Amino acid sequence: MRNKIILLAIIPLAIIIFISSCGEENIKYQRYYSDGSQLYKIHCQNCHMSNGEGLGQLIPPLTDSIFLRKNREKLVCYVNYGLNDSIKINGIDYQGQMPAEKHLAAIDLAKTLTFITNSFGNNQGIYDVIEVQKNLNNCK
Ligand code: HEC
Numbered sequence: 364m365r366n367k368i369i370l371l372a373i374i375p376l377a378i379i380i381f382i383s384s385c386g387e388e389n390i391k392y393q394r395y396y397s398d399g400s401q402l403y404k405i406h407c408q409n410c411h412m413s414n415g416e417g418l419g420q421l422i423p424p425l426t427d428s429i430f431l432r433k434n435r436e437k438l439v440c441y442v443n444y445g446l447n448d449s450i451k452i453n454g455i456d457y458q459g460q461m462p463a464e465k466h467l468a469a470i471d472l473a474k475t476l477t478f479i480t481n482s483f484g485n486n487q488g489i490y491d492v493i494e495v496q497k498n499l500n501n502c503k
Pocket of ligand 1: 402406407408409410411421422423424425431438441442447448449450452456457458460461462464465475476479482
């Protein structure tokens with residue numbers, strides 16, 4: 364009987380804690396996303412365009428959600444160290460060069476990546492600072 368009462372008290376409490384922590388995560392995501400959209404305008408939009416579609420054969424689009432998902436761990440390396448490779452996106456070979464954005468802090472990298480991985484048809488959820496730091500350590 365006593366155990367039951369304790370259980371009945373604990374369950375609603377656990378639910379409240381669970382819901383409020385979801386709310387906090389959601390607020391964090393919204394903040395990252397909206398700051399990220401500003402950072403995108405400043406640092407990326409000139410090349411990748413406001414709709415993320417890139418520019419012809421010169422600049423690859425950010426709309427290929429399969430490429431962005433497959434390369435999620437490398438995205439932060441591309442931005443931080445630049446990219447000078449031959450990559451194929453939507454059937455087109457891109458040979459261009461993306462300059463490094465070394466002056467962006469980890470938090471700004473996280474916000475920019477949260478923005479691009481949740482825009483232009485992408486839907487990957489938050490890309491937080493811990494993930495940025497972990498992936499940066501694994502860039503070749
Ligand atoms: C000066 C133009 C330029 C700027 C500014 C630029 N990029 Fe790029 N980006 C490129 C080019 C060119 C490539 C392809 C490089 C290659 O072929 O090796 C590329 C590739 C990429 C890729 C991988 C391919 C793809 O389309 O998914 C991602 C992701 C990316 N850029 C994100 C960003 C983000 C985020 C920013 C802003 C922080 C940014 N870029 C700023 C030119 C640019």
